[in-house]
Amino acid sequence: MRPWRFVVWFGTISLLADVVYEGARSVTGPLLSSLGASALVVGVVTGAGEAASLGLRLVSGRLADRSGRFWEWSIAGYALTVASVPPLGAVGVLWAACALVIAERVGKAVRSPAKDTLLSHATAAVGRGRGFGVHEALDQIGALVGPLLVAGMLVLTGDAYGPTLAVLAVPGAAVLGLLLRLRARVPEPAGYEHGTAGPGGAAAGARLPPAFWAYAGFTALTTAGFAGFGLLSFHLVRHGLLATAWVPVLYASAMAVDAVAALATGWAYDRLGPRVLVVLPLLTAAVPALAFTERLGPAVAGSLVWGAALGVQESTLRATVADLVGPGRRATAYGVFAAALGVASLAGGALTGALYGYSVPLLIAVVAAVQLLALVLLAVTRRLR
Structure with missing residues (x-):
């Protein structure tokens, strides 16, 4: 086949x-x-x-x-x-x-x-x-x-x-x-x-390469500032911007954007390499700045940007793991990668939820700062490859 x-x-x-x-x-x-x-x-x-x-x-x-x-x-x-x-x-x-x-x-x-x-x-x-x-x-x-x-x-x-x-x-x-x-x-x-091996080597006992650990840190940071759709929909309904019945429609629209973003960034990744991942922290930082306004247009746009960021997370991030780690340790790397995503998602949900209740401008500023740190780790990953 x-x-x-x-x-x-x-x-x-x-x-x-x-x-x-x-x-x-x-x-x-x-x-x-x-x-x-x-x-x-x-x-x-x-x-x-x-x-x-x-x-x-x-x-x-x-x-x-x-x-x-x-x-x-x-x-x-x-x-x-x-x-x-x-x-x-x-x-x-x-x-x-x-x-x-x-x-x-x-x-x-x-x-x-x-x-x-x-x-x-x-x-x-x-x-x-x-x-x-x-x-x-x-x-x-x-x-x-x-x-x-x-x-x-x-x-x-x-x-x-x-x-x-x-x-x-x-x-x-x-x-x-x-x-x-x-x-x-x-x-x-x-x-x-064809028997090729990535930087991690093909041996099952080999250690995961330093570039992978830097990349896992980048993934965790950009996820830790990622507001969940639950909080986005909570804001839309609470402020009367969208009727509850329309929330699933918006979610479905975000999933459609997810699919398009996965295809677009995947195509770009094969031509430009990991530098295309710069777009993920930028999208993540843009979500709260748009979604937590009190106007329908920007709030809906923020939800669609959320879908685009999710598409990058669930496709191109996984592709990079395969390029960083050789076949012999790749399943282990995917396990570590998923664990980093899980811990960061929990931390991100708690962080954005707490800051939303305290101060939306502070939430926007903190998420932007976290994404700036993520960009630094992405640069480190590229140097270590």
């Missing part, structure tokens, strides 16, 4: 998987509430799920590198996710539903480092930026379709969660079928990379 076909097929698998778990995540709060969960329980369960999704990649990435069984780790992770979602609406017991919500996130932790490593081999042949950009664009299609499918099913079934989430077993089965077929067609994707 040609490497571009491999990238597209893997992107299609991610698209279908996103239909499953993003569809379920769009109703996790109301579903748990219908089983008697308080706001605290919903917050703790979803927070624990996200912590598991990111933190456990430190372990799964290292184990995938040591075993070399990247397909097996990918398939196991996807299987856990697609098996956790359809029963979610039918269990009828709060503790069981909470366990399934967390299990779905654990599935993502199990597969992600191995999946990104498999994908990185094919992107070596087609262009790291373009390959990861196309994969992210396909992924975002699933993130749009899943919630819309669930919304339509809820209307048809009168808000019945059981049959609504059971429908997601269909794309889930397609995920596993396509994965097994792709593995049979391309059992060793490392062949796409």
Whole structure:
């Protein structure tokens, strides 16, 4: 199979998987509430799920590198996710539903480092930026379709969660079928990379290179100043700038911008190299300056800029990891990278939330300062390569 076909097929698998778990995540709060969960329980369960999704990649990435069984780790992770979602609406017991919500996130932790490593081999042949950009664009299609499918099913079934989430077993089965077929067609994707190794070397015992650690610091800083969409939508509704019913429409628009930004920056990355990442701190700094105004136009623009920054985060940042670390340690690097993102996301949410309640001008200034430090670390990364 040609490497571009491999990238597209893997992107299609991610698209279908996103239909499953993003569809379920769009109703996790109301579903748990219908089983008697308080706001605290919903917050703790979803927070624990996200912590598991990111933190456990430190372990799964290292184990995938040591075993070399990247397909097996990918398939196991996807299987856990697609098996956790359809029963979610039918269990009828709060503790069981909470366990399934967390299990779905654990599935993502199990597969992600191995999946990104498999994908990185094919992107070596087609262009790291373009390959990861196309994969992210396909992924975002699933993130749009899943919630819309669930919304339509809820209307048809009168808000019945059981049959609504059971429908997601269909794309889930397609995920596993396509994965097994792709593995049979391309059992060793490392062949796409023609045995080349990045700065980290190919040996599984080699240490991660200094440039990667500087890059992880850059990633953490630019993420730590990144306001979440929850805070952006809170501001829009609280100040009467947008009706609640229009918030999902704005979110969908931001996801469309995410896909376009992933493709654009991926194309630019393959021509200009890591210098294109300068755009990420600039976008991140622009989000609060636009989004937290009290005028609809700039606030909506800020949300769309947020989508563009997210597209860069989820595509071109991953492409750079593959260029910095050789195949033998790449899954480990993706695990460390995800953990850095997770810690920084938590810190960023707390920072922007606290400063928003205290002083929006101070929030804008602090985020700008953090992004300036991120640019310094990006420059250090380029010098160490």
